[in-house]
Amino acid sequence: MKRQVIVIGLDGATFDIIDPLVDEGHLPTIADLVSRGTKGRLSSTIPYATMPAWPSFMTGKNPGKHGVFDFFSIAGGRRHLSTSQDIRAKTLWEILSGAGKRSIVMNVPGTYPPARINGVVVSGMLTPADAEFASPPDVKGFLDQATDGYRINSRSHLSGRKLVDDVLEVTEKQKRGFVALLRREDWDCAMVMFRATDVIPHHFWQKQNLIRECYHYIDAFVGEIVSAFPYAAIFLISDHGLQAQPSDFHINKWLIDDGYMSIKIGHASQVSRWEEIGGLEGRAQLAESHLRPSNAFRVLLRMGFTGRSLRKVMPRAWWNALKRSVPRSIKDHIPATDDAAYDVDWDHTLASAYQLYTRESKAIKIVNLDQRSREGVCAELVEKLGSLRDPQTGGPIVRRAYRREELYEGPYVDQAPDIILDLHDGYNLTNAFFADDYVTSRDEVRGCHHREGIFLACGDDIERGKGLGYHPSLLDVMPTVLHYLESPVPDDCDGRVLKEILESGSEPHLREVVYEAMDWEGRGGDRSAPYGDDEQAEIEERLRALGYL
Known part of the structure; x- marks a missing residue:
């Protein structure tokens, strides 16, 4: 019987x-898998965020590669959502394809548009x-029939x-859909990724009964697959x-x-903000980013009517009840703070974390400086952030501030943020310009990322x-799966084969790992622009x- 792996x-x-x-x-x-297998806490990438974590898993390489x-x-002077075309290294399933093995891959971030x-x-x-999400395309019809209408995403406007x-x-x-595909297709390696264990704790950390319910469902789903x-x-x-993020x-x-950083009175539209960033970076097409506030948003902002102003005059219980009961369609027209009236003054700014990356990336960009001056500002920021203390507790906030050259190696390091923060437990970044202090306690604790996975x-x-x-x-997971399936491992892989999880004396334990040079030659698939403006707006809303933006 041939070996098969399900990730x-x-x-x-x-x-x-x-x-x-x-x-x-x-x-x-x-519990059964633990008793019959090997268990450990998995160390993620830094930043420990969906992207770059899943691309790093699927390639076995650090983001610099x-x-x-x-x-x-x-890319090409445009800020865009990362796609499968941006992952410039062979993935687990592409390597298996080259070895004559078949793979089924479902719902993994970073796989749109789907490669051949x-x-x-x-x-x-x-x-x-409404995009074509399957390769080959006829799989979509099969999944729709097998699931009574296949779905990728939950509805972001819902709550509670x-x-x-x-x-x-x-x-x-x-x-x-995954089980139906595996029953229909011949395969050696199959992978599915379920997002419920991320989405529900992000929203409902203080309702542990909902998190327990989520894990109970997922356990049952995993049981059906096994x-x-x-x-x-x-x-x-x-x-x-x-x-928890308090x-x-x-x-x-x-x-x-x-x-x-310096700020100034803002523009009527955030498109203008991106024109400034585009000019600063020589990337004029950044202006195509959307985020246009509604007319109601602008009127309320001029009146000083914001979420923050409401919070100051309401009892906490009333405020929390209001947040839960007001539909998102209405919340979108109410400015959260008067920050919305201000922009970064890029001409007088040296460093910013504002709207350039998602919050979970915990990243800082240096601007307006030549290489030598950039090095000096980076060194200053790394030292200051590393010694920064919480004004309320006196404890450290930043576990370590990394310069990109410390974290990454490879041909794409210069595309990384200049500084990436690894924060102590319980903290996450915001984009706010104004607050009572640079650290504040949250009214409602939510879930945020931690570096230790499973x-x-x-x-x-x-x-x-x-x-x-x-x-x-x-x-380490990707090269271990490749070796288990008797396939070669890229010789520039940063992960390693976890032979210690294999039974001593077993065939895969005794077999030597085969390494091969695997040059990157591009990815097959739809090479047209993957997102229109409306599609990018839809995904940014998700x-x-x-809480990523």
Whole structure:
């Protein structure tokens, strides 16, 4: 019988939630996999964010070698959402294709537009609503029939219980479609990624009953997949973990207070803001970014009517009830703060984290400086941020501030943000210019990313009941799967084959790892512009609903 591998990605899953639920008997599938396999906490990329984490998983390489550092990339003078075309290294399934093996890939971020491989690709979260999401294209019709209308994304305008139910409905359709594809197709490696374990904790961290319900459903879905294909090895992984976020770090306020950023009265449209950034960077097409405030938004802002002004005059209980009850369609027309009236004064700014990257990337860009001056400002910021203290607790905020050259290596390092922050637990960035202090407590704790994800492997020739005493890297999973399936590993791979998870004396444990040079020659698929303006606006709204923008 040929070897088969199923990789199941649980976006944002953490053993901090899983282990107590396993101990209480609520996750029987995962408990069984732990008893029959090898378990460890997985160390994600820095930043520990969806992008670049999933592209780093699928290539086994650091972002400096594949070129994706955030949900947004810059190419041809344009700021655009990162796509499969921006990942400039061979992926797990492309390497398997070259070795004559077939793969089924479903719902993995960074796979839109779907590439042509030996097998099937169904793209994931950055796919526009009405786009062609499957390769080959006839797979779409099969999935629609198998699932009574296949879906990739939940509806970002929903809230409360309706959002939870919609996320779980999408997940159930993806599980059904995945199982149906695996039963129809011949395959050696299959992968599906479920987003519920990220979306629900982001929104509902303070409602732990909803998070427990989510994990219970996911455990059942994983159980159906494992039961349907009992001879396949299972790799259960996450791109990062999640944690409580009680505190906001207003990085731009700190940059302003320390003289690195200047602001000025804003424009009527944020398009003008991007014209400034475009001119500054020599990237005029950045002006095509949208984010145009409505007329109602502008009127309320001129009147000084903002979410912050309401919060100051309302009791906290009333404020929290209002936030939960007002539909998103109305909230979108109410400015959150008077920050919306201001822009970055790029002519007098040295460093900014404002609207250039998603918040989870925790990134800073240096502007207006030659190379030598840039080095000096980078050094200053790294030193100051590393010693920065929370004014409320006196504790450190930044675990470490990295210069891009410290984190990454490869041909695309110069496309990375200048500084990337690894924050201590409980903090996340905001884009706010103004706040009572550069760190403030949140009215409502939400979920934010943590670097520790999950790793669990179970199957033939894999050690049983073993716990790893260290944190394997997310980048180790791809070469380990390749070796397990008797395929070569790229000789410039940053991850390594985890032979220690294989049973001593087993065939894959004894077999030497085969390394090969694998030059990047481009990716097959639709090479036209992947997003129109309306499609980019739609996807940015989804990211905004998660708190990424």
